[in-house]
Amino acid sequence: MIYLTLFLEFFKVGLFALGGGLAALPFLQDLIVKYGWMTAEELLNMIAISESTPGAIGINTATFIGFNTAGIPGGIIATTGLAAPSIIIITIIAHYFRKFNQHPLVESAFSGIRPAVAGLIASAAFELARGGIFQLQNLQLNGSLLELFDYKSLFLLLIIFAAIRKFKKHPIIYISTAALIGIIFKF
Amino acid sequence: MNKLLKIFLIFFKIGSFTFGGGYAMLPIIKRELVDNLGWIKEKDIYNYYAIGQSTPGIIAVNTATMTGYSLRGVKGALAATTGFIMPSLIIITLIATFFKRFQQIDLFQHAFAAIQIAVVALIIDIVIKMWQKSDKTKVSLLIFLLAFLLLVIFNISPVFVILGSATAGILIQYFRGNLQNAYYNYQNDNQGSDE
Numbered sequence: 133m134i135y136l137t138l139f140l141e142f143f144k145v146g147l148f149a150l151g152g153g154l155a156a157l158p159f160l161q162d163l164i165v166k167y168g169w170m171t172a173e174e175l176l177n178m179i180a181i182s183e184s185t186p187g188a189i190g191i192n193t194a195t196f197i198g199f200n201t202a203g204i205p206g207g208i209i210a211t212t213g214l215a216a217p218s219i220i221i222i223t224i225i226a227h228y229f230r231k232f233n234q235h236p237l238v239e240s241a242f243s244g245i246r247p248a249v250a251g252l253i254a255s256a257a258f259e260l261a262r263g264g265i266f267q268l269q270n271l272q273l274n275g276s277l278l279e280l281f282d283y284k285s286l287f288l289l290l291i292i293f294a295a296i297r298k299f300k301k302h303p304i305i306y307i308s309t310a311a312l313i314g315i316i317f318k319f
Numbered sequence: 320m321n322k323l324l325k326i327f328l329i330f331f332k333i334g335s336f337t338f339g340g341g342y343a344m345l346p347i348i349k350r351e352l353v354d355n356l357g358w359i360k361e362k363d364i365y366n367y368y369a370i371g372q373s374t375p376g377i378i379a380v381n382t383a384t385m386t387g388y389s390l391r392g393v394k395g396a397l398a399a400t401t402g403f404i405m406p407s408l409i410i411i412t413l414i415a416t417f418f419k420r421f422q423q424i425d426l427f428q429h430a431f432a433a434i435q436i437a438v439v440a441l442i443i444d445i446v447i448k449m450w451q452k453s454d455k456t457k458v459s460l461l462i463f464l465l466a467f468l469l470l471v472i473f474n475i476s477p478v479f480v481i482l483g484s485a486t487a488g489i490l491i492q493y494f495r496g497n498l499q500n501a502y503y504n505y506q507n508d509n510q511g512s513d514e
Contacts, residue, residue: 146376150478156377180424181414184431186335187407188379195411207412211404218376219384223396225370226388233366236501237489242366244488247459248480249365250449251466252372256342257442258471260435285436293440303346304336306437314433315426 134202135209137167142194142213149190156190156214160197169201190214265289288313323398326390329356330383330402337403338434341371341378344403346441348386358390361452373481379403458491 141163149156157179164170170178178200182192191211198210232238265285292306313319329351337344345368352358367389371381380400387399453459462484469475492498 148375149377150375150476177424181427182411184338184427184434185407185410185414186338187404187410188337188341188377189339190377191380191404191407192411195408196415199412199415204412207408207415211408214377215380215400215404218374218380219396219400221374221376222371222381222384223388223393225374226385226396229370229385230389234505236492236498236505239501240489240492240498241485242369242488243492244462244484244486245369245481246362246365246449247453247462248466248484249369249372250446250453251463252369252470252477252480253342253345253442253449254446254463254467255470256340257439257446258467260339260439260442264432264435265439285432288433288436289440292437293443296440296444302350303441304332306441307336307338307434310433310437311430314430317433319429319432319436 135205138198138202138206138210139213141167142198142210143216145190145194146214146217157193160190160193164197167201169197174200261289284317284319288319322391323394326387326395326398327402330387330399331405333383334403334406337379338431339438341368341382342442343438344379344382346445348382349445352386352390359386361448363389365449369481373478462487 145156145159145163149159161175164175178193178196179189182189182196185192191214194210194214195207199207202209229238233242265282288310292310295301296306333344333347333351336347345364348364349361353361353364364386367385368378368382370385371378374381380403383399383403384396388396391398450463466480466484469480470477489498492501
């Protein structure tokens, strides 16, 4: 029964993938190989599309594989399977968190966690920038500091950042504008 | 408007504009739920994100479930998560149906490359705001830098960063004597509320 297989396999991925969509990718690749759901080329295209369309990467990939395997119900079932462990586990945690979030131990723990979360978020930005804005491989190849930056990207970053600080508009506006700029100027 | 429907619609919007990992949803969550509606405190979002990071599952889904639960219990959690997932289901199904040979893949990738840059800018802005709203102590700065460097240079798992910083937080409050005082007050408060 393909629907049950899809649900259970994606439920397992949701249960064991710690660290978000990218952490789920190796699990998903194993699945595809195990069941022969896609070719290697389809898989590569699928990951590229899942990364560059809105939504969590893991969720997009699950919808993709489910749809390719068993049509629209397949897409829905795979995605539900992937999200189900999160919903169950987090609901239990949220219940106790609400009960104990005033507890001194929990409050002290979160006083340490909050600056670390800022570090986590900053590191996510840095990793993104490492791919697009810094060209570390150029520095290693040519030893040229001038080629460390992708100037087109750096320029866009500075402009968007200045606009965010000045106009304080909804983030969606910057994301949509960037998408247009990316298509027009072939980023 | 029905609050559940509103939670669903807000997370539908968040799901439609989250490109990349769970961190990319934070600027939009903050804008919608903290700045526009005042439904949750800014500090709570980061707590929920920390919990979402250190629990199994997709971080964005975890964060959506956690936030939804805080707004309206289990129903809120389901409304938020369904709302967040729905755009993926629709968009990916459309793409998988109509772009069989993925001819337009370049277009998506050009758009995405520039969107990533916008996300970097939005996140830098969020980190600056987090710092402005924090207690601005040297210890906080140290934890921030340590977390950042461990993640970037040593590629250590975020789970360990969160567990480590939680321990640090407890030890710091303990050695300052804050933990003992808070504990005393907490017990008194709870006894009061039981009677």
